[in-house]
Amino acid sequence: MNINTKSRYGLRMMVELAADHSGWPVTIGHLAKRLELSVKYLECIASVLRDAGVLRSHRGVGGGYSLRRRPEEISIGELLWILEGTVLSLPCMDEPAACSREAICPTVEVWRELRQFVEDRLNSITLADLVARHNNRARKKTRKKAFA
Numbered sequence: 553m554n555i556n557t558k559s560r561y562g563l564r565m566m567v568e569l570a571a572d573h574s575g576w577p578v579t580i581g582h583l584a585k586r587l588e589l590s591v592k593y594l595e596c597i598a599s600v601l602r603d604a605g606v607l608r609s610h611r612g613v614g615g616g617y618s619l620r621r622r623p624e625e626i627s628i629g630e631l632l633w634i635l636e637g638t639v640l641s642l643p644c645m646d647e648p649a650a651c652s653r654e655a656i657c658p659t660v661e662v663w664r665e666l667r668q669f670v671e672d673r674l675n676s677i678t679l680a681d682l683v684a685r686h687n688n689r690a691r692k693k694t695r696k697k698a699f700a
Contacts, residue, residue, distance in 0.1 A: 555632070555636065556635075558596075558597055559632055562597040562631060562635045565589075565594060565601075566601070566606070566619075566626070567682045567686065568583055569583070569607075569617065570626075570679035571683045576618065577608075577614065578616045578617055579617075580595055580598060598617055601634060605620055606620055608620045623678060623683060624678050624679075627676070629674035630675070631679075639670055640666060640667040640670055645660070
């Protein structure tokens with residue numbers, strides 16, 4: 553299992569948009585600066601997410617991107633599927649005919665169970681959950697600094 557850069561950056565971008573879920577569009581330039589990422593790379597990621605229906609693009613002055621749905625309605629699993637495809641990929645699971653040993657393989661069921669477990673877990677975590685986790689971590693760091 554390997555999560556690519558596009559997925560990691562796309563997830564960070566979506567969490568940033570979810571944290572600022574004011575309904576107002578956020579420019580790619582602003583997102584790039586906040587996330588310390590390339591504008592061009594974020595534009596490519598945003599285009600994929602827009603085409604998949606999770607982002608809305610706004611043109612013109614004051615334009616940018618906003619979430620198409622509420623943060624509670626967008627799961628990490630959905631985003632990774634859009635950006636990555638399947639999270640755990642093996643030829644015997646993706647195309648059983650690709651492996652002549654699939655019918656007698658002693659490990660294929662373990663891989664299928666692992667894939668299902670990972671997908672279920674990722675689908676159970678929403679953007680709202682990640683924003684809450686991030687806010688909790690930030691509060692703990694602030695408290696530690698205050699008592700240091």
